[in-house]
Amino acid sequence: xxxxxxxxxxxxxxxxxxxxxxxxxxxxxxxxxxxxxxxxxxxxxxxxxxxxxxxxxxxxxxxxxxxxxxxxxxxxxxxxxxxxxxxxxxxxxxxxxxxxxxxxxxxxxxxxxxxxxxxxxxxxxxxxxxxxxxxxxxxxxxxxxxxxxxxxxxxxxxxxxxxxxxxxxxxxxxxxxxxxxxxxxxxxxxxxxxxxxxxxxxxxxxxxxxxxxxxxxxxxxxxxxxxxxxxxxxxxxxxxxxxxxxxxxxxxxxxxxxxxxxxxxxxxxxxxxxxxxxxxxxxxxxxxxxxxxxxxxxxxxxxxxxxxxxxxxxxxxxxxxxxxxxxxxxxxxxxxxxxxxxxxxxxxxxxxxxxxxxxxxxxxxxxxxxxxxxxxxxxxxxxxxxxxxxxxxxxxxxxxxxxxxxxxxxxxxxxxxxxxxxxxxxxxxxxxxxxxxxxxxxxxxxxxxxxxxxxxxxxxxxxxxxxxxxxxxxxxxxxxxxxxxxxxxxxxxxxxxxxxxxxxxxxxxxxxxxxxxxxxxxxxxxxxxxxxxxxxxxxxxxxxxxxxxxxxxxxxxxxxxxxxxxxxxxxxxxxxxxxxxxxxxxxxxxxxxxxxxxxxxxxxxxxxxxxxxxxxxxxxxx
Amino acid sequence: xxxxxxxxxxxxxxxxxxxxxxxxxxxxxxxxxxxxxxxxxxxxxxxxxxxxxxxxxxxxxxxxxxxxxxxxxxxxxxxxxxxxxxxxxxxxxxxxxxxxxxxxxxxxxxxxxxxxxxxxxxxxxxxxxxxxxxxxxxxxxxxxxxxxxxxxxxxxxxxxxxxxxxxxxxxxxxxxxxxxxxxxxxxxxxxxxxxxxxxxxxxxxxxxxxxxxxxxxxxxxxxxxxxxxxxxxxxxxxxxxxxxxxxxxxxxxxxxxxxxxxxxxxxxxxxxxxxxxxxxxxxxxxxxxxxxxxxxxxxxxxxxxxxxxxxxxxxxxxxxxxxxxxxxxxxxxxxxxxxx
Ligand SMILES: [Zn+2]
Numbered sequence: 001x002x003x004x005x006x007x008x009x010x011x012x013x014x015x016x017x018x019x020x021x022x023x024x025x026x027x028x029x030x031x032x033x034x035x036x037x038x039x040x041x042x043x044x045x046x047x048x049x050x051x052x053x054x055x056x057x058x059x060x061x062x063x064x065x066x067x068x069x070x071x072x073x074x075x076x077x078x079x080x081x082x083x084x085x086x087x088x089x090x091x092x093x094x095x096x097x098x099x100x101x102x103x104x105x106x107x108x109x110x111x112x113x114x115x116x117x118x119x120x121x122x123x124x125x126x127x128x129x130x131x132x133x134x135x136x137x138x139x140x141x142x143x144x145x146x147x148x149x150x151x152x153x154x155x156x157x158x159x160x161x162x163x164x165x166x167x168x169x170x171x172x173x174x175x176x177x178x179x180x181x182x183x184x185x186x187x188x189x190x191x192x193x194x195x196x197x198x199x200x201x202x203x204x205x206x207x208x209x210x211x212x213x214x215x216x217x218x219x220x221x222x223x224x225x226x227x228x229x230x231x232x233x234x235x236x237x238x239x240x241x242x243x244x245x246x247x248x249x250x251x252x253x254x255x256x257x258x259x260x261x262x263x264x265x266x267x268x269x270x271x272x273x274x275x276x277x278x279x280x281x282x283x284x285x286x287x288x289x290x291x292x293x294x295x296x297x298x299x300x301x302x303x304x305x306x307x308x309x310x311x312x313x314x315x316x317x318x319x320x321x322x323x324x325x326x327x328x329x330x331x332x333x334x335x336x337x338x339x340x341x342x343x344x345x346x347x348x349x350x351x352x353x354x355x356x357x358x359x360x361x362x363x364x365x366x367x368x369x370x371x372x373x374x375x376x377x378x379x380x381x382x383x384x385x386x387x388x389x390x391x392x393x394x395x396x397x398x399x400x401x402x403x404x405x406x407x408x409x410x411x412x413x414x415x416x417x418x419x420x421x422x423x424x425x426x427x428x429x430x431x432x433x434x435x436x437x438x439x440x441x442x443x444x445x446x447x448x449x450x451x452x453x454x455x456x457x458x459x460x461x462x463x464x465x466x467x468x469x470x471x472x473x474x475x476x477x478x479x480x481x482x483x484x485x486x487x488x489x490x491x492x493x494x495x496x497x498x499x500x501x502x503x504x505x506x507x508x509x510x511x512x513x514x515x516x517x518x519x520x521x522x523x524x525x526x527x528x529x530x531x532x533x534x535x536x537x538x539x540x541x542x543x544x545x546x547x548x549x550x551x552x553x554x555x556x557x558x559x560x561x562x563x564x565x566x567x568x569x570x571x572x573x574x575x576x577x578x579x580x581x582x583x584x585x586x587x588x589x590x591x592x593x594x595x596x597x598x599x600x601x602x603x604x605x606x607x608x609x610x611x612x613x614x615x616x617x618x619x620x621x622x
Numbered sequence: 623x624x625x626x627x628x629x630x631x632x633x634x635x636x637x638x639x640x641x642x643x644x645x646x647x648x649x650x651x652x653x654x655x656x657x658x659x660x661x662x663x664x665x666x667x668x669x670x671x672x673x674x675x676x677x678x679x680x681x682x683x684x685x686x687x688x689x690x691x692x693x694x695x696x697x698x699x700x701x702x703x704x705x706x707x708x709x710x711x712x713x714x715x716x717x718x719x720x721x722x723x724x725x726x727x728x729x730x731x732x733x734x735x736x737x738x739x740x741x742x743x744x745x746x747x748x749x750x751x752x753x754x755x756x757x758x759x760x761x762x763x764x765x766x767x768x769x770x771x772x773x774x775x776x777x778x779x780x781x782x783x784x785x786x787x788x789x790x791x792x793x794x795x796x797x798x799x800x801x802x803x804x805x806x807x808x809x810x811x812x813x814x815x816x817x818x819x820x821x822x823x824x825x826x827x828x829x830x831x832x833x834x835x836x837x838x839x840x841x842x843x844x845x846x847x848x849x850x851x852x853x854x855x856x857x858x859x860x861x862x863x864x865x866x867x868x869x870x871x872x873x874x875x876x877x878x879x880x881x882x883x884x885x886x887x888x889x890x891x892x893x894x895x896x897x898x899x900x901x902x903x904x905x906x907x908x909x910x911x912x913x914x915x916x917x918x919x920x921x922x923x924x925x926x927x928x929x930x931x932x933x934x935x936x937x938x939x940x941x942x943x944x945x946x947x948x949x950x951x952x953x954x955x956x957x958x959x960x961x962x
Contacts, residue, residue, distance in 0.1 A: 058634065060635055
């Protein structure tokens with residue numbers, strides 16, 4: 001290893017320590033590949049890389065360490081070999097594994113001089129954030145989405161942590177909008193995915209697709225009362241959609257008539273829903289298959305099949321043909337998992353969403369667009385990744401120089417006519433939020449939950465793991481010493497199905513929760529709460545108790561407390577937002593950085609044209 | 623340049639970027655023929671990014687020889703290529719980045735290429751050239767409607783400079799749904815979808831000789847060299863470094879640091895005097911940061927230049943007009959209009 005690869009412009013001290021500084025790169029996707037290359041060509045000689053993913057063809061337009069023949073192989077392993085091919089003199093250790101497993105504990109993290117996050121999902125980012133806080137190792141966090149990206153420095157006691165600012169919640173839609181009154185293409189697409197799961201996937205009661213008779217808006221409809229009483233007495237509605245489909249041998253015409261004719265006719269009986277809305281028009285199989293007014297579109301080009309909206313007759317035909325394929329696939333498995341890259345699954349959802357769109361007079365979407373929306377795809381490109389990864393390694397130089405004061409966050413922006421800044425560093429480090437439920441000295445969070453309904457198991461999975469991102473939590477009821485949840489298998493299994501109140505967890509109770517792996521202790525204040533409106537969330541997790549009250553500003557701006565969240569949410573549809581692609585960052589400051597927010601007046605105020613401050617960016621920095 | 627439809631394989635490979643810039647842009651990229659002059663640190667980054675974007679052809683021109691120093695900063699080379707021509711040495715690895723792009727190499731010096739050579743390209747990208755060559759190639763490009771962009775990395779500092787002439791382009795502007803409507807029951811309903819509108823725009827680029835005047839009399843009109851009015855001092859740093867290259871036929875080198883610092887200081891005095899630049903804003907200590915091509919800086923500037931090439935060729939999104947300057951201390955990257 002020739003030390004002259006270390007940039008000559010760095011200080012003597014930094015040049016000396018670079019070759020022996022052990023660096024961890026978490027994620028070998030778009031940014032990870034670029035970071036590895038930059039490290040290897042800047043004299044770093046002791047690098048470890050971890051990624052659990054395998055290579056997909058759609059990665060190849062930017063993850064330049066991979067080639068077509070690598071599809072299906074481990075990203076971490078191939079990235080390592082690829083870097084060694086142009087710099088064989090360095091040590092790279094690759095792990096094809098999830099960073100959130102027990103093997104990678106605090107002692108693992110302590111070995112590194114700096115940790116570089118190049119991840120694609122929030123859960124892993126949260127976890128690495130906690131591990132670096134626990135190990136007191138500096139972390140550089142990065143991400144891109146389309147033309148924008150960011151790099152952020154995180155160090156315990158000096159800066160904010162990744163979880164200091166609550167991230168915008170993932171967008172979900174009220175059940176009755178999906179089941180009864182869709183008004184946007186995304187509602188139909190979500191419905192199509194739910195229908196897929198009902199017919200072929202794992203059973204999920206939250207993904208019902210049939211008319212929702214409990215819709216408060218429909219209350220008092222005369223037709224509904226008659227129909228509802230019929231339901232109560234146990235007609236077909238009682239059998240599950242899956243059973244019924246199996247009994248019908250997945251006959252396309254029967255399925256079609258149930259979902260697009262019978263169910264729609266039933267919806268029409270809920271008259272109150274249609275007083276202010278355009279009522280849906282039921283469609284039967286025969287009509288659909290020979291739908292008039294459809295242009296003949298038999299050219300089999302990418303444009304026609306993927307980019308153009310299918311006519312209804314084609315939707316019906318694809319509905320039937322995809323069901324045949326999926327039925328066959330299901331016969332070999334217990335259930336199928338919806339995957340945007342599985343063509344029949346995507347075809348099925350595209351067809352269903354567009355037929356439903358047609359029925360409800362909602363604009364239809366091409367398969368290409370349905371894939372974006374249903375798969376939560378955040379587009380990623382090589383150029384933004386290259387810029388961000390370059391900035392990451394430039395920040396590593398500053399961290400090694402212990403020049404922390406100048407490790408300000410940096411944002412890559414899309415060029416606009418309103419601004420002359422393309423790469424924008426912050427002016428100072430951002431201090432930790434003193435109420436942060438992760439990095440403050442006594443982390444505390446309030447949880448509002450119905451203690452008579454939620455079970456201990458649900459509390460563990462939904463709240464501790466999914467929402468608070470713990471991996472292996474232990475929970476004790478404070479003051480009583482009751483062991484509620486143990487991370488040791490079997491120890492508290494008897495508690496699983498008990499309601500929280502049965503274990504004495506009631507309004508005002510305090511739970512002491514500890515995640516051994518993350519070295520993370522959290523106090524949870526329990527607040528008994530009963531969801532009143534149908535669309536109220538089943539539980540709420542609040543880091544700052546003041547946040548429980550709707551903020552005045554939001555109220556004024558948007559007329560409802562919910563819409564401030566909507567404003568921030570991206571294309572996330574349901575549940576698994578962000579799982580799709582590498583590099584995804586839920587950019588922390590959407591008002592400044594998200595081009596989709598470009599036309600809001602709020603952005604203009606926050607982000608005025610910078611012509612004025614040219615004189616500020618001078619060569620007289622320290 | 624007829625619009626050729628993408629194959630299924632291409633649609634799959636370029637899926638993520640098509641979702642960002644649309645299929646029309648991808649088809650325009652597919653028809654673009656790019657000449658890249660210089661594949662050193664910065665050039666190899668540009669080559670990587672534009673090969674990945676899916677252009678029709680890339681011609682790489684470099685008459686340099688692979689040295690130990692080149693090997694250490696260029697991931698398209700490997701040990702065996704020591705001593706051979708750089709453009710030829712990168713061929714295998716560059717082609718592997720995207721087998722769908724037609725990749726060719728040129729080993730002749732750019733000064734020996736006749737004018738008509740440049741006219742066959744959609745865009746010419748130049749790195750490492752003298753101001754004389756930059757001005758020459760730009761004027762050829764101007765005469766034949768070929769777009770032009772150049773750039774360099776000097777240590778922690780980098781810049782790019784474009785001449786897209788009379789550049790017409792459009793940008794998509796997303797209109798957020800107009801307020802949530804409320805029915806008389808007070809329940810929010812019927813938010814319309816976000817809609818996208820295409821906005822046509824046009825930018826006029828000055829020729830390169832307005833930005834890098836090769837003789838005194840060429841000094842330009844407004845917002846420019848002569849007037850220090852709000853001109854980012856990094857512009858003068860760029861001028862200074864290019865002047866060093868013009869005079870010495872090479873870039874400042876760490877191996878001859880003391881000598882080169884002396885030369886740089888002389889040029890600084892001259893520029894400060896000539897353009898009445900505030901001495902405090904163009905301080906000598908910046909010279910400690912301008913040696914060598916720092917790889918992560920190449921990554922940043924190479925990302926910026928490749929993105930500008932994509933914008934220029936696809937006529938989509940607002941391009942940088944006309945200069946991009948990367949601050950070597952805090953890495954703030956700004957647009958500066960010079961010479962217009
Ligand atoms: Zn924090």
